[in-house]
Amino acid sequence: xKVSLRVExxxxxxxxLRGYVKAVDGVSFEMGDEEVLGVAGESGCGKSTLGNSLxxxxxxxxxxxxxxxxxxxEVPIWDNEKMRRFRYRRISIIPQYAMNALNPTKKLKxxxxxxxxxxxxxxxxxTAEILRRLKMVNLPESVLNxxxxxxxxxxxxxxxxxxSTLMNPSLLIADEITSALDVSTQKAVIEMxxxxxxxxxxxxxxFITHDISVLYQIASSILVMYAGKLVEKASTDEILExxxxxxxxxxxxxxxxxxxxxxxxxxxxxxxxxPPLLKPPEGCRFKDRCPYRHSKCDEEPPIVEISDDHVVxxxxxx
Amino acid sequence: xxxxxxxxxxxxxxxxxxxxxxxxxxxxFEIDEGEIVSLIGESGSGKTTIGKMILRLIRPTSGxxxxxxxxxxxxxxxxxxxxxxxxxxxxxxPFSSYNPLYKVDRIFDIARxxxxxxxxxxxxxxxxxxKLRSVGLNPLEVLGKFPHQLSGGQLQRLLIARALVMNVRxxxxxxxxxxLDASTRIDVLNLLAELKxxxxxxxxxxxxxxxxxxxxxxxxxxxxxxxMEYGDTEKIFNSPAHPYTISLMESIPRxxxxxxxxxxxxxxxxxxxxxxxxxxFYHRCFKGxxxxxxxxxxxxxxxxxxxCSKIGT
Numbered sequence: 062x063k064v065s066l067r068v069e070x071x072x073x074x075x076x077x078l079r080g081y082v083k084a085v086d087g088v089s090f091e092m093g094d095e096e097v098l099g100v101a102g103e104s105g106c107g108k109s110t111l112g113n114s115l116x117x118x119x120x121x122x123x124x125x126x127x128x129x130x131x132x133x134x135e136v137p138i139w140d141n142e143k144m145r146r147f148r149y150r151r152i153s154i155i156p157q158y159a160m161n162a163l164n165p166t167k168k169l170k171x172x173x174x175x176x177x178x179x180x181x182x183x184x185x186x187x188t189a190e191i192l193r194r195l196k197m198v199n200l201p202e203s204v205l206n207x208x209x210x211x212x213x214x215x216x217x218x219x220x221x222x223x224x225s226t227l228m229n230p231s232l233l234i235a236d237e238i239t240s241a242l243d244v245s246t247q248k249a250v251i252e253m254x255x256x257x258x259x260x261x262x263x264x265x266x267x268f269i270t271h272d273i274s275v276l277y278q279i280a281s282s283i284l285v286m287y288a289g290k291l292v293e294k295a296s297t298d299e300i301l302e303x304x305x306x307x308x309x310x311x312x313x314x315x316x317x318x319x320x321x322x323x324x325x326x327x328x329x330x331x332x333x334x335x336p337p338l339l340k341p342p343e344g345c346r347f348k349d350r351c352p353y354r355h356s357k358c359d360e361e362p363p364i365v366e367i368s369d370d371h372v373v374x375x376x377x378x379x
Numbered sequence: 380x381x382x383x384x385x386x387x388x389x390x391x392x393x394x395x396x397x398x399x400x401x402x403x404x405x406x407x408f409e410i411d412e413g414e415i416v417s418l419i420g421e422s423g424s425g426k427t428t429i430g431k432m433i434l435r436l437i438r439p440t441s442g443x444x445x446x447x448x449x450x451x452x453x454x455x456x457x458x459x460x461x462x463x464x465x466x467x468x469x470x471x472x473p474f475s476s477y478n479p480l481y482k483v484d485r486i487f488d489i490a491r492x493x494x495x496x497x498x499x500x501x502x503x504x505x506x507x508x509x510k511l512r513s514v515g516l517n518p519l520e521v522l523g524k525f526p527h528q529l530s531g532g533q534l535q536r537l538l539i540a541r542a543l544v545m546n547v548r549x550x551x552x553x554x555x556x557x558x559l560d561a562s563t564r565i566d567v568l569n570l571l572a573e574l575k576x577x578x579x580x581x582x583x584x585x586x587x588x589x590x591x592x593x594x595x596x597x598x599x600x601x602x603x604x605x606x607m608e609y610g611d612t613e614k615i616f617n618s619p620a621h622p623y624t625i626s627l628m629e630s631i632p633r634x635x636x637x638x639x640x641x642x643x644x645x646x647x648x649x650x651x652x653x654x655x656x657x658x659x660f661y662h663r664c665f666k667g668x669x670x671x672x673x674x675x676x677x678x679x680x681x682x683x684x685x686x687c688s689k690i691g692t
Binding site for chain 2: 103104214243244245246247248251252255271272273274275277278301311312313315316317318319320321322323324327328329330331334
């Protein structure tokens with residue numbers, strides 16, 4: 062695997078009056094070229110913070126430590142000014158609720174022109190490519206002269222996809238882009254995203270969702286986060302077939318599947334709640350909900366390499 | 380127990396209410412005692428409108444809803460109050476169901492004042508604690524707290540507990556678990572199934588088919604206000620007959636089977652509907668042709684109805 066994104070010991074905290082909320086707390090991982098890496102976890106586990114930190118640190122997000130390398134070059138995520146060179150051109154994002162992120166007072170054409178000018182270009186020099194891509198996602202040319210309010214939810218989603226990938230970024234962060242959609246629209250959006258990738262509009266996708274069954278459809282590997290920490294990362298097939306971390310295992314077995322009925326087989330959830338990240342417990346953060354807990358779990362669990370591309374952070378395997 | 384007879388709801392839309400939108404179009408189905416019926420459809424299919432009409436938050440434009448044989452539209456003061464003692468709803472967003480300025484206990488207090496003023500405070504309190512335990516909550520951990528101090532799953536379970544304290548017979552559950560995390564949503568689903576075993580009837584409104592399959596006895600597939608397929612859950616999932624249901628089944632993200640991805644970005648150009656009497660799904664249908672005019676709901680096998688002109692062809 063040719064590594065093209067490397068994140069080393071990244072810590073991103075939120076500064077609050079009561080102290081730091083440790084949203085991303087020492088996360089390291091690698092991503093191959095042309096890979097779709099899925100990021101899964103419950104709300105509040107830090108998955109969106111991780112994705113956002115790779116492109117823009119909005120206050121109160123605070124960079125504590127860690128390094129990020131993209132295609133062999135260091136990405137200065139702590140430096141807002143230096144990041145301008147990367148933002149949109151090399152690292153782009155489809156934010157959560159992107160459909161509502163379009164400025165309602167501007168025609169889409171003007172909106173795109175503003176965005177492109179901000180990055181040293183303009184609408185005119187990209188017109189041909191924009192029209193070509195609109196056609197690919199089945200949007201008529203006339204949308205450019207419309208206001209966002211005139212578009213349906215699905216149309217807006219496709220529009221945002223075209224805008225976000227216009228500069229052919231190396232890395233696209235897709236944050237919960239299908240979570241608010243119906244199943245049939247969800248599938249169509251994902252098909253379009255993969256089509257964009259196969260045409261080289263984006264090289265790799267960092268796909269954040271809470272829905273593991275969606276990741277199974279598109280991701281080549283999955284990174285599972287829990288309470289700000291990476292708990293397991295492996296290829297999609299491996300993580301679904303034999304998850305190592307107790308959290309991953311319980312999460313996957315709690316998913317309802319077609320063919321499983323309550324009367325025949327009762328699924329179980331995970332009792333308890335994630336710990337507060339303002340003052341997380343010592344050692345393993347999952348220990349209070351874990352059926353395998355023992356005294357060792359009060360110490361920081363090591364990252365264990367099960368195989369070449371399968372890591373898990375749990376004392377069970379140390 | 381709850382019967383919908385040719386229920387239609389037309390909304391007036393547009394700046395001056397000049398346009399009309401048929402949100403629910405001649406829908407009939409029923410929910411028996413101790414039965415869970417899933418109402419499945421995409422956004423705009425009218426599923427929430429149906430839930431609201433059952434709760435009498437809005438009135439049908441035409442058609443009737445019968446509860447134990449009586450038209451709920453005719454209920455006046457006392458009858459209506461009695462109806463709400465038996466029929467309650469829980470909605471998608473647990474956070475907006477509470478007033479953030481008050482402690483969560485208030486939802487129980489109001490229920491007592493409004494519906495059961497004869498029950499003493501102590502007895503009511505005992506009932507609350509008993510029901511909280513039955514939904515898997517520790518009364519000491521949740522009572523006396525403000526909504527922001529609790530998780531979405533806890534808030535949602537409190538609302539279900541409220542319905543149980545009132546000893547309701549029918550629950551409208553509108554997307555109640557779509558905002559919950561995977562690790563807790565299954566517990567709320569299991570809870571609904573347990574309640575059903577104790578005789579509660581539930582209308583389970585969802586867009587997530589695998590959740591519907593897990594707990595429901597019957598399934599209603601709604602598209603643009605019309606029932607496209609209706610019947611026994613097992614039959615609908617194992618042998619879907621309507622092209623819409625089939626396409627829904629193929630789009631479910633599963634963890635045991637991968638999607639067959641289409642290579643082309645553009646999928647089937649939408650056909651325009653010129654004839655207002657055409658099947659509503661015609662423009663997206665892979666089978667549809669000029670003959671798909673006002674398809675009737677046909678019984679294809681026992682407890683399995685489909686609205687499609689192409690059945691058997």
